[in-house]
Amino acid sequence: MTEQRRQSDHDIDSLYGVEKPSNRQRDAFLSGSIPVAVYGLGKMGLPLAAVFAETTGNVIGADIDPAVVEAVTDGDCHVKREPGLPSLVAETVAEGAFTATTSPLDAAKRASVHVVIVPTPITEDNEPDLSILDAVVEEIGIGLERGDLVLIECTVPPRTTADRVLPALEGTSGISRDEFGLAFCPERTSSGQALEDIRGSYPKIVGGVDEESTRAANLVYETINDDGVIQVTDATTAEAVKVFEGLYRDVNIALANELATFTDEFGIDVREAIDVANTQPYCDIHDPGPGVGGHCIPFYPYFVIEPFETGAPLLRTAREVNDSMPSYTVDKLREEFDAERAGLTDTSVLLLGLTYRPGVEETRASPSLSIAEELSAAGADVYGVDPLLESFEEFEERGLTSLSLDDIYDLPVDSVILITPHEEFELIRWDKLDRTDGRLIVIDSRDALDQKVLSQTSHRVYTLGTGFTNDV
Numbered sequence: 001m002t003e004q005r006r007q008s009d010h011d012i013d014s015l016y017g018v019e020k021p022s023n024r025q026r027d028a029f030l031s032g033s034i035p036v037a038v039y040g041l042g043k044m045g046l047p048l049a050a051v052f053a054e055t056t057g058n059v060i061g062a063d064i065d066p067a068v069v070e071a072v073t074d075g076d077c078h079v080k081r082e083p084g085l086p087s088l089v090a091e092t093v094a095e096g097a098f099t100a101t102t103s104p105l106d107a108a109k110r111a112s113v114h115v116v117i118v119p120t121p122i123t124e125d126n127e128p129d130l131s132i133l134d135a136v137v138e139e140i141g142i143g144l145e146r147g148d149l150v151l152i153e154c155t156v157p158p159r160t161t162a163d164r165v166l167p168a169l170e171g172t173s174g175i176s177r178d179e180f181g182l183a184f185c186p187e188r189t190s191s192g193q194a195l196e197d198i199r200g201s202y203p204k205i206v207g208g209v210d211e212e213s214t215r216a217a218n219l220v221y222e223t224i225n226d227d228g229v230i231q232v233t234d235a236t237t238a239e240a241v242k243v244f245e246g247l248y249r250d251v252n253i254a255l256a257n258e259l260a261t262f263t264d265e266f267g268i269d270v271r272e273a274i275d276v277a278n279t280q281p282y283c284d285i286h287d288p289g290p291g292v293g294g295h296c297i298p299f300y301p302y303f304v305i306e307p308f309e310t311g312a313p314l315l316r317t318a319r320e321v322n323d324s325m326p327s328y329t330v331d332k333l334r335e336e337f338d339a340e341r342a343g344l345t346d347t348s349v350l351l352l353g354l355t356y357r358p359g360v361e362e363t364r365a366s367p368s369l370s371i372a373e374e375l376s377a378a379g380a381d382v383y384g385v386d387p388l389l390e391s392f393e394e395f396e397e398r399g400l401t402s403l404s405l406d407d408i409y410d411l412p413v414d415s416v417i418l419i420t421p422h423e424e425f426e427l428i429r430w431d432k433l434d435r436t437d438g439r440l441i442v443i444d445s446r447d448a449l450d451q452k453v454l455s456q457t458s459h460r461v462y463t464l465g466t467g468f469t470n471d472v
């Protein structure tokens with residue numbers, strides 16, 4: 001770690017508009033004489049701050065959550081299931097390369113490079129909520145100095161950096177826009193592989209509000225991203241790149257989900273048809289499932305649908321299709337119980353996997369939330385297992401009773417819906433799961449269950465996008 005740092009170059013303490021050769025600026029950045037502040041130390045911000053600390057030796061993390069700051073200060077890693085992150089946080093904190101504060105203003109006054117990676121959620125009305133970003137930008141503006149560089153990494157609607165952040169920084173700091181740098185440099189990382197992605201699974205994108213901002217941002221990210229940096233025309237282009245990645249994904253998943261609803265009428269395994277269609281290079285249909293969760297993909301479409309006049313019928317329709325999948329999943333189960341003329345009332349349903357995807361302890365927009373709600377409303381007894389979750393409050397509010405994986409064998413369960421295929425579910429002993437009166441109905445919404453194992457049971461298994469796969 002320390003061998004990366006060059007001889008300290010104390011007469012360079014900022015990057016924007018500095019009339020020094022780029023290699024001298026790079027050496028100064030690597031020597032730690034240009035302090036970096038990272039605002040937001042969550043799933044994305046903590047690994048990012050740790051990598052900058054490893055690289056420059058001089059990072060101040062700012063997070064308004066005292067528990068987060070306390071953990072970092074103690075060298076602890078509060079973000080779970082990120083390979084390599086606990087040791088990197090411990091090392092960089094022990095080395096004095098990484099400190100944390102609950103005051104963004106304190107960080108802003110001490111840093112010359114400001115990296116913002118705080119939440120940019122949407123409101124109940126699906127409007128982008130940039131209030132957290134605005135708050136951080138205001139603090140940075142107060143602490144801003146000439147030559148500073150501000151890098152926005154959190155996903156925002158196109159035009160936010162140029163039309164909202166830039167004027168806010170000028171207004172709060174009193175410094176004119178040609179005396180500090182501002183660029184949009186989207187975070188393209190996936191939870192569970194954050195360090196690998198940040199260090200260069202794919203290129204970093206940078207787009208500045210002016211050429212000098214783009215140049216300075218490029219210099220910063222070239223020090224941490226081994227796959228290189230793509231400089232785009234401006235900040236809005238960079239914002240569009242990030243949002244387009246997410247929009248592509250939401251629309252593509254919607255196509256896969258809509259195709260899956262043809263399974264029974266076509267009488268085919270739609271998943272097989274998708275896999276084979278994807279064997280030619282210009283087809284990449286994604287996987288059908290019970291819905292699209294997380295705090296990114298389900299929300300990015302609203303960063304384009306809501307703030308702009310231009311119509312977005314395709315984006316809206318894709319959201320409707322994906323948002324219909326939890327009900328579609330419940331309907332598959334309902335059809336089964338209706339066939340027995342029992343309906344869902346007083347049946348017991350076990351939900352396997354409540355987070356939005358395997359291995360990530362996140363439940364925002366998770367399909368399991370609406371599936372639990374709909375089943376409870378239909379009069380079913382709903383149980384749920386998720387080995388990643390410690391709190392089930394938002395599910396209990398929806399009528400779900402949480403269980404540990406070991407408890408499921410004592411349950412008088414009539415049906416099981418596999419929603420999120422955590423690897424722990426591979427240990428389930430399906431032959432020990434039995435229904436009191438009749439055959440256990442299993443809905444595999446992710447095509448994740450071992451059909452060989454299930455074929456040795458009498459369970460009726462319906463796989464979303466495939467149909468019945470064990471209908472003896």
Ligand SMILES: NC(=O)C1=CN([C@@H]2O[C@H](COP(=O)(O)OP(=O)(O)OC[C@H]3O[C@@H](n4cnc5c(N)ncnc54)[C@H](O)[C@@H]3O)[C@@H](O)[C@H]2O)C=CC1
Nearest residue numbers: 040041042043044045062063064065118119120154155187
């Ligand atoms: N989670 C993901 O997979 C990805 C997220 N992103 C972007 O990164 C942003 C952050 O995502 P995560 O790290 O997952 O969120 P997170 O919820 O895990 O962490 C956000 C952190 O920001 C802190 N925070 C909130 N308000 C603050 C303020 N005013 N000042 C300082 N810190 C504040 C919170 O205490 C929390 O620790 C997202 O909004 C998204 O735009 C981008 C790519 C991937």
Ligand SMILES: CC(=O)N[C@@H]1[C@@H](OP(=O)(O)OP(=O)(O)OC[C@H]2O[C@@H](n3ccc(=O)[nH]c3=O)[C@H](O)[C@@H]2O)O[C@H](C(=O)O)[C@@H](O)[C@@H]1O
Nearest residue numbers: 187188189190249253286287289292293294296297356357
């Ligand atoms: C294009 C892309 O892969 N973007 C990533 C995505 O990460 P995220 O954690 O949101 O996971 P995801 O794999 O997109 O899954 C989102 C949701 O969609 C579902 N999903 C995903 C892929 C698929 O074929 N079918 C499907 O139903 C998942 O089950 C999940 O509920 O969004 C991140 C983000 O932008 O926040 C981004 O940085 C990540 O690289």
